[in-house]
Amino acid sequence: MCGIVGYIGHKEAYPILINGLKRLEYRGYDSAGIALINGETRTYKCKGKVSDLESFIGNQNIKGNIGMGHTRWATHGEPNDVNAHPHISLNGHFTVIHNGIIENYDVLKKDLIKNGYTFKSETDTEVLANLIEYIYLKDESVTVEMAVRLALTKVIGAYGILVAAKEDTNMLIAARKGSPLVIGVGDGEYFFASDATPIVEHTKSVIYLDDDHMAIVERNSLTLKTIQNDVLEPEVTQIDLDIESIEKGGYEHFMLKEIFEQPNAIKDTFRGRVSERNKRIYLGGLHQALPKINNAKRMIIIGCGTSWHAGLVGEYLLEEYARIPVEVEYASEFRYRNPIINEDDVVIAISQSGETADTLAAIKLAKEKGATVIGICNVVGSSIPRETHAGVYTHAGPEIGVASTKAFTAQVAVLTMMSLMLGKERGNTNDDIYLQMIKAISSVPDYITKILEQNEKIQEIALKYKDASNFLYLGRGVLFPVALEGALKLKEISYIHAEGYPAAEMKHGPIALIDDKMPVVVIATKDKSYEKIVSNIQEVKARKGVVIAIVTEGDHVIKHLADHVIEIPDHHEAIAPLLTVIPLQLMSYYIAVARGCNVDQPRNLAKSVTVE
Ligand code: G6P
Numbered sequence: 001m002c003g004i005v006g007y008i009g010h011k012e013a014y015p016i017l018i019n020g021l022k023r024l025e026y027r028g029y030d031s032a033g034i035a036l037i038n039g040e041t042r043t044y045k046c047k048g049k050v051s052d053l054e055s056f057i058g059n060q061n062i063k064g065n066i067g068m069g070h071t072r073w074a075t076h077g078e079p080n081d082v083n084a085h086p087h088i089s090l091n092g093h094f095t096v097i098h099n100g101i102i103e104n105y106d107v108l109k110k111d112l113i114k115n116g117y118t119f120k121s122e123t124d125t126e127v128l129a130n131l132i133e134y135i136y137l138k139d140e141s142v143t144v145e146m147a148v149r150l151a152l153t154k155v156i157g158a159y160g161i162l163v164a165a166k167e168d169t170n171m172l173i174a175a176r177k178g179s180p181l182v183i184g185v186g187d188g189e190y191f192f193a194s195d196a197t198p199i200v201e202h203t204k205s206v207i208y209l210d211d212d213h214m215a216i217v218e219r220n221s222l223t224l225k226t227i228q229n230d231v232l233e234p235e236v237t238q239i240d241l242d243i244e245s246i247e248k249g250g251y252e253h254f255m256l257k258e259i260f261e262q263p264n265a266i267k268d269t270f271r272g273r274v275s276e277r278n279k280r281i282y283l284g285g286l287h288q289a290l291p292k293i294n295n296a297k298r299m300i301i302i303g304c305g306t307s308w309h310a311g312l313v314g315e316y317l318l319e320e321y322a323r324i325p326v327e328v329e330y331a332s333e334f335r336y337r338n339p340i341i342n343e344d345d346v347v348i349a350i351s352q353s354g355e356t357a358d359t360l361a362a363i364k365l366a367k368e369k370g371a372t373v374i375g376i377c378n379v380v381g382s383s384i385p386r387e388t389h390a391g392v393y394t395h396a397g398p399e400i401g402v403a404s405t406k407a408f409t410a411q412v413a414v415l416t417m418m419s420l421m422l423g424k425e426r427g428n429t430n431d432d433i434y435l436q437m438i439k440a441i442s443s444v445p446d447y448i449t450k451i452l453e454q455n456e457k458i459q460e461i462a463l464k465y466k467d468a469s470n471f472l473y474l475g476r477g478v479l480f481p482v483a484l485e486g487a488l489k490l491k492e493i494s495y496i497h498a499e500g501y502p503a504a505e506m507k508h509g510p511i512a513l514i515d516d517k518m519p520v521v522v523i524a525t526k527d528k529s530y531e532k533i534v535s536n537i538q539e540v541k542a543r544k545g546v547v548i549a550i551v552t553e554g555d556h557v558i559k560h561l562a563d564h565v566i567e568i569p570d571h572h573e574a575i576a577p578l579l580t581v582i583p584l585q586l587m588s589y590y591i592a593v594a595r596g597c598n599v600d601q602p603r604n605l606a607k608s609v610t611v612e
Contacts, residue, residue: 002085002099002610003029003071004181005198006162008172009189009219013037013067016191020198021050021069025601029071030079035086035095036064037169043095045070045084065219066172068162068192070097073606076105077122087126089133090117093166094147096132098125099194100158100179101611108154128155132163145216148173152214152227158357158610160209162192175214175227179610180355180383183207183215183222185236190217195355195379195608197398200241207234208381237381241398253599255401255493259585260452263445265396265406266578269413276442279435281421283414289346289390292372294425296346299324300339300371302331302362303350304609306404306488307411310376311350312481313577314415320478321429321437321574322422331362332612341369348374352399352407353608354382361612363387376414378407392418401600402607403492405585408485409448412577416441419574440572444579447569451582454566458583461548461564462590465519471498472510472545473584475523476533482523482577486584493592493602503529503536514545521587522562523580526552527573537561548587550580 003024007013017034032053033045042064046056050071070085077083085097102108105124108131113119117130128151136147144165152159158178165171174181174192184191184199184206191199196206207224209215213232216223224234251257258265274281286293299318301311308330315326329339331349335358341347347366351359354377363384366373375384375391378399385391394410420437423429429437465471471490475483484500491498501510503522514520520540524533534557540547541561549562552570559565566583568576592599 002073002194004068004097004099004160004162004192004194006068006172006174006192007189008066008217009186010065011189012062013064014062016202017067017069018050018054020193021053021071023198024071024194025050029073031072031074031081031084032070033072033084033086034069035067035097035164036062037066037164038064039169041088041095041164041166041169043086043088045086046081047079047084066164066169068095068097068164068172075101075611076124083121083123085125087121087123087129089129091133091137093133093136094129095164096125096129097162098128099160099610100177102128102155102159103157104155105157128159128161144168144171145173148175149214149225149227149229152177160194170218172217173214174209174217176209177211178357178360181209183209183217185222188219190222196239196241200239204238205236206239207236239381253401253589253593255403255405255589255599258399258401258406259582259589261397262406262409262582263449263452265410266413266448267445268395268397269410270417270441271395273417274438274441276438279438281417281424281438281441283392283417283421285392286374286390286418289372289374290425293346293374293422295344296324296372297342297344299326299346299348300334300341300366301326301328301348301350302334302359304331304356304358306408306485307350307352307356307359309481309485309488310408310411310415311348312484313412313478314348314350314419316478317415317419317574318422321419321433322426323428324422324426331356332358335362335365339365341366341371343370345371346374347371348376349384349388350376350411351384352378352404352411354379354384355608355610357610357612360384360387376411378410400607402602402605403489403588403599409578409581413444416574416578436572437574440575443571444575447571447575447579448582450569451579454583455586458566458586459590461566462587463594465546466591466594468496468517468519470513470518471496472506472513472518472520473498473500473523474503474506474520474533474536475500476503476529477527478573478577479523479525479580482581482584483521485581486521486588489585489588490591492605493588493599494595494597495603496591503533506536507539511539511543514540514543516544516546519546519548521548521550521584523550524558525550525568525571525576525580526555527576534558534561550583
C-alpha cells in the first residue's frame with residue numbers, strides 16, 4: 001500500500017527521504033517519487049522500485065532541506081511514471097503526495113474541468129492538488145493553509161497527505177482522514193511518515209495525526225488544527241520501536257526472520273499475561289470491558305486475510321473453552337450487509353497493521369449499532385486500537401514480510417489466552433482444564449523452537465514439489481483454518497494455486513482433482529478426529545495423490561501411509577494451531593524462494609491495505 005515520507009529541517013532531505021522510502025518498501029508498491037524544495041520545487045518520479053528512482057535521479061540536483069517522498073500502490077490508473085506521486089497542480093502552485101482514495105474525485109474533476117483545468121494523470125491525487133489550487137487562486141484573501149483546509153472539506157473518502165506550496169517554500173502541511181500519518185519531532189526538524197518505521201532512526205518522539213486533523217509545519221514550529229480551523233494542543237508520545245528490530249538480522253528475507261522469531265514473539269505475547277507460577281491467565285487490556293464481555297450473548301470476530309484465519313481458530317477455541325457462540329466474518333462482507341448487531345454482542349476486530357480499511361469501517365459500524373468492540377492488533381498506536389473500546393496488543397514486533405507469519409501465531413496466542421480467561425471468568429472451564437491449559441500454553445515457545453529445528457528437512461520436502469501447479473491443504477476442526485492459512489501462504493508468495501479444505505469435505509469436490517501430480521498437505525496430529533483423518537489420507541493415496549502429513553511425534557500409522565511426515569512435539573489439542581502452522585510457513589517460504597519469487601514483496605500484494 002502507498003507510503004509517505006517527508007522532512008523539514010536543517011539537514012539535506014534527499015537521503016532521509018530515500019532511506020525512509022526503503023523502510024516503507026515492505027508495504028508493497030509499484031512506483032515511487034520525491035519532491036525536493038530549495039526555493040523552488042523539483043520532482044522526480046518513476047514506475048518501479050525505489051532503487052529505480054535512485055538510478056533515474058542519478059546526478060540531477062538533489063539539494064534541499066525540505067521534501068516529500070511517496071511509494072504508490074495503484075488504485076486510480078495503472079502504475080506508470082505519470083501516475084506516480086508527487087502530483088503538481090496545473091499552474092505549479094501546489095505539490096501533493098497522498099495515501100487513500102478520494103471517492104468523489106470524479107465529480108470534483110468534472111467541476112475543475114468546467115473551470116478550465118486539465119489533467120496529466122488518471123489519479124484522484126492530481127484532482128486534489130488542482131482543487132487546492134483552484135480554491136487558492138479564486139480568491140485573493142485565501143491563504144495556502146485555508147486553501148488546503150477548504151479543499152479537504154469538499155473531499156469524501158480517505159486521505160493522508162503532505163502538501164508543499166510555491167508561495168511558502170518553508171512550510172509543509174500534513175492532513176489525515178482514514179489514512180495514517182505520523183509526525184516525528186526532532187530538534188528544529190520534523191519527519192513525516194505513513195507509519196513510524198522511517199522515523200524511529202531519527203527520533204522516538206511522535207505526534208499521531210487523528211482523522212480530520214491537519215498540521216502546519218515549519219522548521220521550528222508545528223500548529224495542529226482540525227479542518228474546521230479549531231486549534232489543538234499536539235500530544236507528543238514516545239514510541240518503543242528500535243531499528244534493529246526492523247532490519248533483517250542476518251536472514252535472507254524478512255519472512256524467514258519473522259518465522260524464526262516466533263518463539264520469542266509468542267513469549268512476548270504471553271509476557272505478564274500467562275503465569276504458570278500464579279496459575280493465572282489475565283489480559284489487562286480487556287479489564288474495562290470485562291463486565292460486557294462476561295455478559296455477552298454472542299461474539300462476532302471480524303478481520304481480513306490471515307487475520308480472518310486467526311479469527312476462525314478463535315471461533316473453535318472460544319466456543320470450546322468459554323462456551324460463547326461465535327461468528328466469524330470477513331470485515332468487507334460484514335460492513336456491507338446490514339448485520340444484525342445487539343448491544344450485548346461483543347465484536348472482536350483482528351488486524352496485524354491496525355489500519356486495514358475494511359476492518360476499520362466494520363468497527364465503526366459495530367460501534368454505531370451499540371456493540372462493545374475489542375481489538376487484537378500488532379501495531380501500537382495504529383487506528384484500530386484507537387477506535388476500539390478495549391483490546392489486546394499481540395506484541396509480535398514489527399512484521400515486514402507481506403505474508404503474515406508471526407503476527408498470525410501471536411493473534412492465535414491471544415485468542416487462546418482469551419478463551420481460557422473467559423472460560424474461567426464465565427465459569428465454563430473447570431480448574432483442572434484451566435491449569436492443564438496454562439501448562440500447555442507455556443510450552444508453546446519451546447515446541448516451536450523444536451519444530452524450527454526441522455528447517456532443513458522441510459526445505460528438502462519443499463524443493464521436491466516446487467514445480468507443482470496445485471496444492472491441496474486439509475485439516476479438521478480447529479486445524480481446518482490452519483489448512484486455509486497454509487494454502488494462503490503458498491499462493492501469496494509462490495503464485496501456486498492452493499486450496500484449504502475441511503478434510504471431510506474433500507469427497508464433495510476436491511477429490512476430483514487428485515492425481516499423482518497433486519501434493520496434498522494433511523494436518524493429521526493426534527486429536528479427537530485422528531482416525532477420521534487417517535481415512536482421508538487413505539482416500540488420497542488410493543487416488544495416487546502425494547501426501548505430506550503434519551503428525552504428532554512418534555506416529556507410526558501415518559508414517560507408513562504418507563510420502564513425507566513432519567513431526568510436531570506431542571501437545572495439548574488447544575495449542576495445535578500454533579504448532580502445525582509453522583512447517584506450512586516454512587514450506588511455502590522455501591518453495592517460493594526456489595521458484596525465484598520476491599518473498600517479502602509478492603506481486604500485487606500489500607502489507608497494509610488502507611483502501612477498501
Ligand atoms: C493484507 C496482507 C495480509 C493481511 C491482511 C489483513 O492482505 O497482505 O497479510 O493478513 O492484509 O491485514 P491486517 O493488518 O488487518 O491483519
